[in-house]
Amino acid sequence: MSPLERNPDDRATFGSKFLALTRRIDLSTSAGPSEKRLERRRVLLMLVLTFVTGVLDAVGYLGLDKVFTGNMTGNVVILAMGLGGGDELPVLGPLVALLLFSLGAVVAGMALKKHPGKWNRTITLLLAAGTFVLVGAAVATFIIGPDLPHAAGIVVAAVIALQMGVQACIARKLAVRDMTTVVVTSTLTSLAGEDFVRGGKTAVFNRRAGAIVVIFLGAVVGTLLLHFVHMSAAISLSALLTGSVTVIGHRSWNPRSTEPSAFDASRVGRKVTR
Template sequence: MALDTKHVTLREAWATVAPDPADRHGPLPPVMLALTVVTGLVDAYSYLLLGHVFVANMTGNVVFSGFALAGAAGFSLAASLAALAAFAAGAFLGGRLGHRSRAHRGRVLHQALILETVLVLAACLIAAGADPAHAAVPRYALIALLGVAMGHQNATARALAVPDLTTTVLTLTITGMASDSRAAGGKGGRIGRRMLSTAAILAGSLIGAVAVLHGLPALPLLLATVLLAFVTLVSFRLTRSDADWTLPL
């Protein structure tokens, strides 16, 4: 039984990295996995250098707002609220663009990636020439740019609705791994994909944190920009597809 479970997990993981073209979500899973790595890179940068604030995981900012209101040291209510506002603005923009291109999921993805790449590149350029940890203007500019980018990404992931690849939120993913496991009496569905999603954000945050802690503060954003640019180029081919996966859900 344990061996069978291992084979199923590996098969599900492989199907996420190299999906069957006939699958309902086509080539979208590996792209969403790459965006999950971007989330880890960006949030590592924002938390470690922008004053204990997330630009992708909004639950943390709500909690941090509570800490700041209580007077806890090291937390900024203004920064948390700015991140929440920027993320909401990005999600609104992503929703508007997504609904306009809803007839083709490949075009929704490609348009979103173009905008996200531009925003993260702009943030990278600011980070390379300023010290956001000690200067308010670049700090809030970075929160705004990255918050909009991540909100837009999240809205796009929501529109594409690839199961267990939301690119930012892992609470339900980890809950699903535990509650749907065979040990819990469930069917054990998509544990391979869920583990990959968790590993992707862990890898991004680890790489980002190592870069920041070793004196390369702008490197996480540079890596995120390069990864986004690559995925954007790859996704251009998806806009020309007329396969079933391109149809809206």
């Protein structure tokens, strides 16, 4: 009987070393994504959600009685001016959007309380549910037609705001630097007060500038779809992009573990000694 057969611990240790050796050889020809590539992918996914915010805010403000679905700062200001007697400024719409956005953030926050900083199944389920919410809103606006009743507009804006609250909370939990997906005021402050002051090529070409440009482009696209196609087209595009982020994020957000388990090492050790 060989020494490895007599001592299972030695056999597992040998198997672990054997796996580590073969893994080094494999990595020389088929290395996994680097940390920089992984970070770029994460930033890109957050930028897509930021684009969605621009699209939906354009839909909300221009098509749903001046209600922002993602930019809650705008709703607070509009609500205040409406309560102060501002001409033709809504009160109920912004108020309902604020409440539903907060509800979405609360639900997501409670669901993700024990899972900060890492994509998990709960995030996938939340974003998938949000995708279906947007699909439902698109179908509803398509069926009702271009002349959306005031009450229906408030309901559509409210359910979109609910999804945006979930999205904003997920972005905070994932904690990709400068990627809130729903606001650019703090992003613009950081860009001007830090990057512009520092100067250089990266002062303009960076993720902060990208977030501002992307939310701007989203609002442009949302406006064009609203005016020349239909409100449902803009919401459908947002649903498609949110669903795509959900699938890609679920599959590739987290780095793949390359460490062998003790069980696998023991099995390899047994095969080697036979």
